[in-house]
Amino acid sequence: MxxxxxxxxxxxxxxxxxxxxxxxxxxxxxxxxxxxxxxxxxxxxxxxxxxxxIGGLAELRGIAVEGKTLVIGALTRHADLLKSSDIAKFVPLLAAAVAHIAHPAIRNRGTVGGSLAQADPASELPACMLTLGASIVVRGPGGERRIAAEEFFRGIYETQLAPQDLLVAVELPVADSGSAHFFQEFARRHGDYAITGLAAQALLEGDRFAALRLGYFAVGDRPVLAEAADKLTDVAVTPALLAEASDALSDELDPHEDQQATPAMRRHLARILLRRCVASLLKRPDLQLGGVA
Incomplete structure (x- = not known):
């Protein structure tokens, strides 16, 4: 057609x-x-x-560090994120995630702003913006405004953008010292749409999480910032506690069913990703082997 x-x-x-x-x-x-x-x-x-x-607007391209904030122009391409030393240094979660987006031909043309405005619930970048606490910069008839990522995504292909609005940039806080990240997704083939995925950012203090944000994607009509992370913050994580957090995660997710997976399968995969994430960030292989899947 x-x-x-x-x-x-x-x-x-x-x-x-x-x-x-x-x-x-x-x-x-x-x-x-x-x-x-x-x-x-x-x-x-x-x-x-x-x-x-808007593809020819050079003013909407580029990556810049402004104090404690990293600014990404809306027309910055996925491939630019992969090449950027600033992305690798200040928001490495993005670099890890972008490598999973489709294939090189798509990454060479696809843009950050286009991905966020599309708001595909199986996309990697919306979940990363949620996890990283990004602000979406929008210009419209009333001037420029900033929308928190947690408020920006409203449903499948639905955002806070009005028809007269233009997404112009994204602002991200620079990662703190002691922060760590995790990214992994399940897909039938590399580059396919994710069946379930997790983008996580943590602040570590010794062997505990001082802060933990878990951004799941492909588990509902929009990216989800899992509340189950609260159970793992400021406590000594044990296999039993991780199992409790995993159960809480299953309860709060509302996955959809499609030709790729059932809701039960997506919940199962989300639990596996939680276990892998916590074990990786805390460098605790024993947690990954625990029976919480």
Whole structure:
């Protein structure tokens, strides 16, 4: 299939893009990397009247460290994250996650902003932003505002973006000394959509978690920041406590069923990832061998 007929407008600046969105509203779709939008249009899953192409806006590209904040422009490509020494140094969780996104051809075109605006619940980057406590920078008719990642994702392909809004950047706190990360996902093949995945960030004090954030993806209609992490914070983690946290995780998740997995399978995989994550971050192989799956 091919896309239905549409008009095309190439934005020459952010201000121009906002003008176009103000005129066309819900009839327009923003084109950045196009790795999700173009296939959806070709399958007639979406049929915008107007495409607003922002791909040439250099002002929306780049990675910069500003004090304790790392800023990523919306048009920064996945491949740029992999190559960036600042990403590797200050938010290494992102570097670990991006290597799992699709394949090189997709990573060379796909953008950070496009992935977040798409809000696919099986995508890696939304879960990472949730885990890392990111702020999504948005410009619209009322000016610029920042939306916490925990509030930004509202459902399957649904965000806080209004039709006249443009996602322009992401702001991330620089990782503290003593922080550690974990990323792993289950997929049928490398590069396929995840069946279940976990992006975790921790602050370690000796053999305990001073802080722990567990961002699950592909287990519901949006990324989930697991409350079960609270059971593992500021305590000595034992196999029994990890089993208790695993049970709590199963109770709070609400996985969907599709051609890849049942809800029960996704809960099972989420529990396995929790066990692997805690064992890896604490360097406790005995916890991974415990019977909490």
């Amino acid at each position: 091919k896309a239905s007929a549409f008009a095309y407008a190439r934005a020459t600046s952010v201000a121009h893009a906002l003008e176009l969105l103000a005129v066309h509203g819900e009839k327009a779709r923003v084109l950045s990397g196009g790795q999700s939008l173009i296939p959806a249009m070709n399958l007639r899953l979406v049929a915008p009247d107007v495409i607003v192409d």
